[in-house]
Amino acid sequence: MNILDDILDDENISKKFKKAFDANDELKNNHNTIEMPIYYWEDEETKEKHYDFEEMANALEDRICKHLNKNVLITLSEVE
Numbered sequence: 001m002n003i004l005d006d007i008l009d010d011e012n013i014s015k016k017f018k019k020a021f022d023a024n025d026e027l028k029n030n031h032n033t034i035e036m037p038i039y040y041w042e043d044e045e046t047k048e049k050h051y052d053f054e055e056m057a058n059a060l061e062d063r064i065c066k067h068l069n070k071n072v073l074i075t076l077s078e079v080e
Helices: 003-009 015-029 053-068
Strands: 040-042 049-051
Touching: none
Parallel strands: none
Antiparallel strands: 040 049
C-alpha cells in the first residue's frame, strides 16, 4: 500500500473525495484518443522532409470538433 491508499482507507475522508478519485482513475484508464495526422512534403533533391504544421493543426481541430462537438483553435509551429 502507498500513502494515497492509506489516506483513502481513512474513515475521516469524505465519500465525495473518494468518488472524485474513482472518477479520475476511470478517466485515466478509459480515455478515447484522437489521432493527429502528420502532413509533410519531401524535397526531391535533398530528401529533406518539410512539415505542414498549419494543415496538421487544421486536421486536429476538425477531428476534435467532430468527436467532441467542441470548437477549438490549435496553433502548431516549429521551435528552433
